[in-house]
Amino acid sequence: MVWVAHPITQQIKLTDIYSLFEVHYEKGYEFPGESHNFWECLYVAEGEVCVSGDERVYNLTRGAIIFHKPLELHKFIVTGADGADLFIFSFAAEGPLTAWLREKVFALTDSQQKLLLDLFHFTRRKAENAPGRNAERPFGWNPDCYRRYLEPFDRLPAYSQTVASYLELLMLSLAEAGAVSSASSAPDAILFSRAVNFLNSNIHRQPSLPEVARFCGISEAGLKRLFDKYAGIGVHKYLLKLKIKTAAQLLQGGETVSRTADVLGFNSQNYFSRAFKRETGMSPSQVRGES
Secondary structure, three states: OOOOOOOOOOOOEEEEEEEEEEEEEOOOOEEEEEOOOOEEEEEEEEEOEEEEEOOEEEEEOOOEEEEEOOOOOEEEEEOOOOOEEEEEEEEEEEOOHHHHHOOOEEEOOHHHHHHHHHHHHHHHHHHHOOOOOOOOOOOOOOOOHHHHHHHHHHOOOOHHHHHHHHHHHHHHHHOOOOOOOOEOOOHHHHHHHHHHHHHHHOOOOOOOHHHHHHHHOOOHHHHHHHHHHHOOOOHHHHHHHHHHHHHHHHHHOOOOHHHHHHHOOOOOHHHHHHHHHHHHOOOHHHHOOOO
């Protein structure tokens, strides 16, 4: 018999975990808008939340999961009458599947939900066995758990790979399922999407607040309320984040720093470089792969 080697095609590989926790929030809780240069995922175990990711706004209920790509500005508001139980994890990853996960929302099957529950049972068990653990401190839906679920990374050699394997298996299973649309039909959510699309269409310049408001057919005060609700930041700060995200794409594609700054309407290359470093933690040259 002749044995033939069949190479393994790596669709996704997690390289780093930044957060991993479960938490309960009461109705009305608002998570402030943020963006960072790694992925973040939010799973609704119970309850309802309104989640925004860039220009998209979603109403998520039990069993739904959303992936926020790197540099995507995201925020959520708990809307369920009894609050919401959430699993949240953030990570860096590589592989072709990462492109497919962008801007996706899924309704998990029973087996996929069980996979996530098994992961958190595993992390709880390892965290509860940590040396010096306070036995009286509750686990489960505890905002402090995110630190405890990361603590075993430093003392258990197999822990990080086990966690990554659970999450990779979940993402691979999602590749066989279709994404679902849970976009909000609320009038203000639609207006927010319209405003962000306008900013994206004019990303090469600096449209004024009155101009954006006129395009949306609302007052400047109404526009400010929209961005406060769905983004947690002002219009101009939001536009800057859109510019930085586009800049990262241009730089990764080989565009020069000076040309990128010019295309996106920055007054100077120095100002662009400072803003880019402040938002991403990396210089434009580093993103281009330069030393």
